Amino acid sequence: IAIRAEEMPLVKIKMSQPSLLERFENLEQADVLRIASDLSMVETMGCCGDSYTAGMIAVEPPYYPTSETFERQNLSWGKILERHYGINVSVYAKGGMRVKDYLTDPVCLPLLLSDTAKKLYAISLGHNDAVWSTPVGSIASLVGSWEDYPDDFIGNYARIIEQIQEHAPNAYIILLRQSRPYALVNNGPQLNQAISDLGEHYGLP
Secondary structure, three states: OEEOHHHOOEEEEEOOOOOEEEEHHHOOHHHHHHHHOOHHHOOEEEEEEOHHHHOEEEEOOOOOOOOEEEEOHHHOHHHHHHHHHOOEEEEEEOOOOOHHHHOOOOOOHHHHHHOOOOOEEEEEOOHHHHHOOOOOOOHHHOOOOHHHOOOOHHHHHHHHHHHHHHHOOOOEEEEEOOOOOHHHOOOHHHHHHHHHHHHHHHOOO
């Protein structure tokens, strides 16, 4: 993508044989969406979550002397995206986090809020809430300040979203639903629906 002073506005360069140069207003909608979804256009990203995001590895006998878990951020999906797209990715995650825990754990939201604002944040939480059957709550309860929201899944998740929005008002935020098998554990389906409802409430994908 380039901007030429003599031919504003934006134009697109397609890396192909032969090269294709088009004015932005002539692009099809599908082309615009494809450009917008390219992570290489995002300089900085924050990945928020639990063990799935922290790069946790579980080992057990007979392949290892004892049953243990390790967190290796360099193996997390966020750091894999960093290497693939050449962007700067910060991981704010820890194994075992429920949305309530994420609000106060030092390596999670507090660390995110103390760091420089990123261009994009991806939130992947809810797996451990399904294990513990965290009460879902209701979008209708999100009234007033986030400090007044109820202590349930929707209320605490909304606290995370709004504090990130206050910290980085120009950032894009993506909400990731739970993956299997947690999406099917206990009230996992209801929690996944709550994540979708939160996305609709805040206008987030």
